[in-house]
Amino acid sequence: MKRVLLTVLLVGVTAVWGWTFVVVKEATAAYGVLGFLAIRFAIASACMGTVGGRRMTRRTLFVGSGIGVAMAAGYLLQTLGLQQTTATNSGLITGLFVVFAPLSAWILFRATPGRILILALAASLGGMVLLTGWTPGQLRTGDLLTLGCAAAFGLHIALLSRYAGEHDARALALGQMLSTTVLFALAWPIFEPMTWPTRDVWLALLLTGTVASALAFYIQTLVQQHLSAARTAVVLTTEPVFAALFGYWLAGDRLSPLQLVGAACIMAALAIETASGLRRRTS
Numbered sequence: 001m002k003r004v005l006l007t008v009l010l011v012g013v014t015a016v017w018g019w020t021f022v023v024v025k026e027a028t029a030a031y032g033v034l035g036f037l038a039i040r041f042a043i044a045s046a047c048m049g050t051v052g053g054r055r056m057t058r059r060t061l062f063v064g065s066g067i068g069v070a071m072a073a074g075y076l077l078q079t080l081g082l083q084q085t086t087a088t089n090s091g092l093i094t095g096l097f098v099v100f101a102p103l104s105a106w107i108l109f110r111a112t113p114g115r116i117l118i119l120a121l122a123a124s125l126g127g128m129v130l131l132t133g134w135t136p137g138q139l140r141t142g143d144l145l146t147l148g149c150a151a152a153f154g155l156h157i158a159l160l161s162r163y164a165g166e167h168d169a170r171a172l173a174l175g176q177m178l179s180t181t182v183l184f185a186l187a188w189p190i191f192e193p194m195t196w197p198t199r200d201v202w203l204a205l206l207l208t209g210t211v212a213s214a215l216a217f218y219i220q221t222l223v224q225q226h227l228s229a230a231r232t233a234v235v236l237t238t239e240p241v242f243a244a245l246f247g248y249w250l251a252g253d254r255l256s257p258l259q260l261v262g263a264a265c266i267m268a269a270l271a272i273e274t275a276s277g278l279r280r281r282t283s
Contacts, residue, residue: 020207077145095266109158244263
């Protein structure tokens, strides 16, 4: 019963993440990207500090800050991409972090990739072409930025897998959020005018800062103390599904038949890599 409850909690987290693709797209259309991210992660850091601050050490802060650079890159590229693509496309392409994570582990830590990973990469590339309608003469900037976001999140997951076992999870998450906040706060006045958010933007900031960042990271940490990484990975792959559902319901996103085939290819790539991970961990 406890495992079922924890799984339901994690599904709730992925549903919130899927919803926030639409929320962030609408908020950043009326407010600067860097300002939005700086305030969002400042709120998240303040919330996470209440549970992770006392467990922080200098080494954890140093390692968390380094890993936070990859997280910051992912959120920046994702938010910039959302300004130039649909919430549905963004959610589906972001989900490719499941493929990029083992690829990053191979490049950095010599974790040998198998033929399954190559197959997943081929399926995801084919899905990207169909989903975004790429042609040699017209590449969609928003989708390319979001692909970079997926690569950054894949790197983030690989780094966490390598170092998380050596640190308190909540303190490490706080270190990442603090690093991300500082990076965005430093860049904000350089690249964007510093203005006060409107009421609607504040609602989006509070939602993403408290629920989609601080609470979601805390729940994920709590869940992974009791559920296997394999089962957690299976649940996290529902995020792009929720992004597509909320994009259809809230933002009016519609996919052509050819784009639906592309979306199916991307989901197949996620399923292939996740199933491969399950088999590796149970063998």
